[in-house]
Amino acid sequence: MHVIYDLVVRISWFFLQLIASFNGKIKLFVVGRKQALKHLETQLAPSDKTIWIHAASLGEFEQGLPIIEQLKQAYPAHKILVTFFSPSGYEVKKNTPMADVVTYLPMDTQKNVSHFLSIVRPDLALFIKYEIWPNYLKMLKEKSIPTVLISALFKNNQIYFQWYGGFMRKALSAFTHIFVQNESSQTLLKSIQHTNTTVSGDTRLDRVSEILERDNTLGFMETFKKERLCFVAGSTWPEDEAILVDYINHAPKQLCYVFAPHTIKADKILGLTGALNKRTVLYSKLASTPGDFDVLIIDHIGLLTKIYSYADFAYVGGGFATGLHNTMEPAVFGVPVITGPNYKGFKEAEDLVAKKGILPVTDTFAFSELMKRLLENPELCQKTGEINAQYIAQNKGASIQIMQYLRTLL
Numbered sequence: 001m002h003v004i005y006d007l008v009v010r011i012s013w014f015f016l017q018l019i020a021s022f023n024g025k026i027k028l029f030v031v032g033r034k035q036a037l038k039h040l041e042t043q044l045a046p047s048d049k050t051i052w053i054h055a056a057s058l059g060e061f062e063q064g065l066p067i068i069e070q071l072k073q074a075y076p077a078h079k080i081l082v083t084f085f086s087p088s089g090y091e092v093k094k095n096t097p098m099a100d101v102v103t104y105l106p107m108d109t110q111k112n113v114s115h116f117l118s119i120v121r122p123d124l125a126l127f128i129k130y131e132i133w134p135n136y137l138k139m140l141k142e143k144s145i146p147t148v149l150i151s152a153l154f155k156n157n158q159i160y161f162q163w164y165g166g167f168m169r170k171a172l173s174a175f176t177h178i179f180v181q182n183e184s185s186q187t188l189l190k191s192i193q194h195t196n197t198t199v200s201g202d203t204r205l206d207r208v209s210e211i212l213e214r215d216n217t218l219g220f221m222e223t224f225k226k227e228r229l230c231f232v233a234g235s236t237w238p239e240d241e242a243i244l245v246d247y248i249n250h251a252p253k254q255l256c257y258v259f260a261p262h263t264i265k266a267d268k269i270l271g272l273t274g275a276l277n278k279r280t281v282l283y284s285k286l287a288s289t290p291g292d293f294d295v296l297i298i299d300h301i302g303l304l305t306k307i308y309s310y311a312d313f314a315y316v317g318g319g320f321a322t323g324l325h326n327t328m329e330p331a332v333f334g335v336p337v338i339t340g341p342n343y344k345g346f347k348e349a350e351d352l353v354a355k356k357g358i359l360p361v362t363d364t365f366a367f368s369e370l371m372k373r374l375l376e377n378p379e380l381c382q383k384t385g386e387i388n389a390q391y392i393a394q395n396k397g398a399s400i401q402i403m404q405y406l407r408t409l410l
Contacts, residue, residue, distance in 0.1 A: 137174035236317035331388035355388030
């Protein structure tokens with residue numbers, strides 16, 4: 001079966017190289033992988049001790065960051081290698097100070113895997129949440145390299161639990177241990193005879209808890225917000241913005257609004273600005289544009305988490321589009337969080353919708369009615385926000401459990 005799988009991966013790689021000529025994101029994916037092994041050879045010496053962490057994309061990296069930080073502190077003699085599958089993770093974090101080396105993960109062929117492991121020679125391999133690569137896992141097991149999956153989440157519709165999923169079930173057996181987010185994931189793994197599991201929760205809750213401990217002050221937000229209530233819309237897509245803009249254009253004046261769109265390309269920002277009939281300014285023009293404004297559009301990355309600390313109400317985008325973004329970042333600040341209707345598959349969102357800390361809406365009318373209810377009932381706002389803050393406080397601690405185990409392997 002590995003021979004067939006290897007052939008499928010090689011064929012996929014061939015077609016990806018053809019598509020790269022017409023697709024910018026795929027081009028990054030392809031070019032980055034072509035350079036990965038050579039890059040590793042220049043960054044790692046045969047004498048280096050290495051801990052390897054693999055993340056699919058930016059979200060998984062953030063999920064694993066509490067563990068990465070603790071490993072870096074606890075094992076300073078080891079080099080930390082982080083690999084990414086997706087350009088959206090690599091391009092943002094390629095210069096992160098949390099890793100000594102960052103690169104794309106070479107395609108999962110036996111030849112690539114052999115070359116990769118001969119360079120890296122990890123003392124420990126960590127995979128975050130979902131990434132299951134059969135050839136990598138097979139060779140890690142053959143070389144007796146401790147391999148751990150953290151913050152994993154399993155559902156019964158996944159291939160591992162289907163009659164035809166034997167090949168992928170075997171790949172799971174390579175993990176020395178699997179830390180899962182919930183008991184249902186552990187039960188599913190037990191149903192296919194995987195008992196090397198621990199329910200530890202989600203390390204992202206540890207990550208967002210740390211946000212409260214840092215200085216979140218932003219001078220421009222102090223100036224912009226003044227004494228007004230502030231509505232922050234983060235990681236929005238056009239589908240989200242259509243709902244929000246319609247409301248804002250007819251909304252009461254006691255609020256100010258911040259948009260931090262998922263995409264900050266000039267044409268997208270221009271379209272959003274043109275749709276608003278309130279006094280609007282871009283972050284990039286704020287310092288040079290005098291006056292008072294109702295709407296601030298953030299055309300810069302890296303500010304959203306701190307901006308959420310100024311929110312009285314938060315909206316997290318993606319729930320009308322491709323998939324919900326991080327609801328925990330605003331939730332940790334104890335404010336009501338609003339999303340679109342597509343939140344299923346995101347455990348923390350499902351939990352908080354059930355608890356009524358996250359409030360999903362289905363259309364413009366539902367959003368308008370919800371905002372009216374929140375504005376007219378400050379006690380409801382406070383109670384909703386407290387549900388979110390308490391959820392994070394009560395469910396953090398996954399990284400402590402995981403680190404205790406990892407110390408037994410190193």
